[in-house]
Amino acid sequence: MSDSAAWLQPVPRPRAGRLLRGFTVLELMVTCAVMASLVALLLPALMAAREASRRAQCTSRQRQVGVAMQLCHDRSGGFPAAWQVATEDSLYAYGWANQILPDLEQSNLRGEWTLKQRLPLGQAAADAMSLPALLCPSDIIESSFALTEESAGERPTSGFDWQDDHRAALADLPTANFLGVYGTVEADEIADLPLDERTNHGDGCIVVDRHVRLADLQRGASHTLLVGERTMATVPSTWLGIDFRGEDAECRLVGAAMTTPNCTTCDECEFASRHSGGSNFAWADGHVALVSDSIDSRVYQELAKRTAGSLR
Numbered sequence: 001m002s003d004s005a006a007w008l009q010p011v012p013r014p015r016a017g018r019l020l021r022g023f024t025v026l027e028l029m030v031t032c033a034v035m036a037s038l039v040a041l042l043l044p045a046l047m048a049a050r051e052a053s054r055r056a057q058c059t060s061r062q063r064q065v066g067v068a069m070q071l072c073h074d075r076s077g078g079f080p081a082a083w084q085v086a087t088e089d090s091l092y093a094y095g096w097a098n099q100i101l102p103d104l105e106q107s108n109l110r111g112e113w114t115l116k117q118r119l120p121l122g123q124a125a126a127d128a129m130s131l132p133a134l135l136c137p138s139d140i141i142e143s144s145f146a147l148t149e150e151s152a153g154e155r156p157t158s159g160f161d162w163q164d165d166h167r168a169a170l171a172d173l174p175t176a177n178f179l180g181v182y183g184t185v186e187a188d189e190i191a192d193l194p195l196d197e198r199t200n201h202g203d204g205c206i207v208v209d210r211h212v213r214l215a216d217l218q219r220g221a222s223h224t225l226l227v228g229e230r231t232m233a234t235v236p237s238t239w240l241g242i243d244f245r246g247e248d249a250e251c252r253l254v255g256a257a258m259t260t261p262n263c264t265t266c267d268e269c270e271f272a273s274r275h276s277g278g279s280n281f282a283w284a285d286g287h288v289a290l291v292s293d294s295i296d297s298r299v300y301q302e303l304a305k306r307t308a309g310s311l312r
Helices: 005-008 025-076 096-100 107-114 121-130 187-192 195-200 297-303
Strands: 083-085 091-093 146-149 169-174 180-181 225-229 241-243 254-256 279-281 290-291
Touching: 025 096, 025 180, 025 225, 025 279, 025 290, 121 169, 169 241, 169 279, 254 297
Parallel strands: 180 254
Antiparallel strands: 083 091, 091 241, 146 169, 180 225, 225 279, 279 290
16 A cells, blocks of 8 residues: 555544543532642641741741840840930930940941931931841731831920920831830830939849849849740831830830730730740740730739849
8 A cells, every 4th residue: 555545544532432531520619629728738748847937037046146145235234124215305315225336237227327327217227227137927017117217195294395286207217126124014114204203214134224234133144034025017117216205115125024925905005926826035054935815914024124023
């Protein structure tokens, strides 16, 4: 048979009784249901693994801060003060983290920054000064936030001359999650105290006008909280500094331990995180550990104080 004749042969057709089988609608629905069940089972495990990784990174960053605080203590004879007034009119103040910038390998920021010259700070500049070493990866974080004036009903009764009744944005500030432990009182309450009583305000390790030493910790460094974390969902915080006219200004730098970590109905100036089960803290000896959100509030308060109380 010639090649041309081979091309002319008819193409065989399938027999009439032979069917080409595919998936039925029921089979497709069962397959989709099985796949959805597998995804539902694997997704929580995947999310838990990701959170565990973020918590480990948060712990590592806080440990870095804890080591930096130890170096600062060795260098200056005490832990940093909560804030340091930057101008003669006492309007602006540096935050405690400025004193550990060299130990976080951020000396350039300390050299370039001058509160008196740079506030009010614009958003672009604030974004550029965000420090990952002071952020918790688990939090939903903007790199900066706007500090606004205190509302009329909450303005301090002493300290500054309030000129306007309207709220205005005073400055954009770089965000930070890690805050000094001020103790068991709110730092912004200091504005209501006479000037001669402000030096004794705060019973924690990071307080105003005082460099607390390890020797001051009656319970011991390994049993005293030094630096905690706060989520942006409560009060956005900063490492840089504050304008005292701002809303909850002092609480942007430090936090209070009054009830329990992650308390959803408590004051916004307390410590809180997005970690399940509690919040990470760096302790005065440099180690980092999670403080459970089910801790007894009395024990929690004692751990935040320099002095040893009734619970020993």
